[in-house]
Amino acid sequence: MQLDFVKRELTIKLVYYGPALSGKTTNLQALHAAADGETRGRLMSLDTKDDRTLFFDLLPLSYVDKSGLSVRLKVFTVPGQVIHGSTRRLVVQGADGVAFIADSRVGETDANAEAFVDLKDNLAAQSIALEKMPLIIQFNKRDLPDARSVDEIAEMARKGTEPVYLAVATRGEGVVESFIGLLHRTWHALDREHELGEKFGFDGDAFVGDMAKKLGNSSGLEDILRRAVAGRRKLSSTKIRVGGET
Numbered sequence: 001m002q003l004d005f006v007k008r009e010l011t012i013k014l015v016y017y018g019p020a021l022s023g024k025t026t027n028l029q030a031l032h033a034a035a036d037g038e039t040r041g042r043l044m045s046l047d048t049k050d051d052r053t054l055f056f057d058l059l060p061l062s063y064v065d066k067s068g069l070s071v072r073l074k075v076f077t078v079p080g081q082v083i084h085g086s087t088r089r090l091v092v093q094g095a096d097g098v099a100f101i102a103d104s105r106v107g108e109t110d111a112n113a114e115a116f117v118d119l120k121d122n123l124a125a126q127s128i129a130l131e132k133m134p135l136i137i138q139f140n141k142r143d144l145p146d147a148r149s150v151d152e153i154a155e156m157a158r159k160g161t162e163p164v165y166l167a168v169a170t171r172g173e174g175v176v177e178s179f180i181g182l183l184h185r186t187w188h189a190l191d192r193e194h195e196l197g198e199k200f201g202f203d204g205d206a207f208v209g210d211m212a213k214k215l216g217n218s219s220g221l222e223d224i225l226r227r228a229v230a231g232r233r234k235l236s237s238t239k240i241r242v243g244g245e246t
């Protein structure tokens, strides 16, 4: 997080992490498509000819509160291919919140688990415990025939503490819900640490709810948060196992 008191500007960094081809870039494209023109900046992608992320994607989103505080969200994706490990480590530096995009296909279980360990290691390299990072998990590619069952995902979600969302990013389904879940969790973690709401007379939940509207979802913040697989739950110290039953 960066805070410029003079300009009354807050910058929050969110990172989409996960195995290769799980749909991280597709999530950003869907967010970009959903956002209104005032909110979204240009989506920057650095990829190869075959659309694999080479360095990262970046979607800037901006919001100005009635109190005059402006919030800039920088939403990044990491490149999922194993060879890009050092780039992932660089991109995740300074992240305020992480969305882990898992591939729902049963055959991708190991790839999900490896990417989750890789995230944990890259955070540990910055002396951050995974449990301290605001995190949501999205199971994407729900449309594919060998997708893990919802019951199994719900069972995993109940064992963990992170909100878990289902998505078909190519159709934009679940994309805004996942993002709002991440933003809500990240905001509250930053607010607890820095008392931002109090310092700036800023209503964090109103901000997150407004962002949902700017992304085309007017169902209300509570309703969106309830869309997580096992509902909205309290923080505890249990860890989620993205790799399945371990």
Ligand SMILES: Nc1nc2c(ncn2[C@@H]2O[C@H](COP(=O)(O)OP(=O)(O)OP(=O)(O)O)[C@@H](O)[C@H]2O)c(=O)[nH]1
Binding pocket: 018, 019, 020, 021, 022, 023, 024, 025, 026, 027, 051, 052, 053, 054, 077, 078, 079, 080, 081, 140, 141, 142, 143, 144, 167, 168, 169, 170, 171
């Ligand atoms: N069927 C289906 N395909 C999807 C879905 N989401 C993404 N894809 C496809 O999966 C492929 C990979 O998507 P990307 O968004 O590029 O994946 P990525 O996670 O950014 O991959 P890397 O940049 O290599 O890490 C593309 O062909 C997408 O169109 C989905 O929900 N369902």
Ligand SMILES: [Mg+2]
Binding pocket: 024, 025, 026, 052, 053, 077, 078, 079, 080
């Ligand atoms: Mg990508």
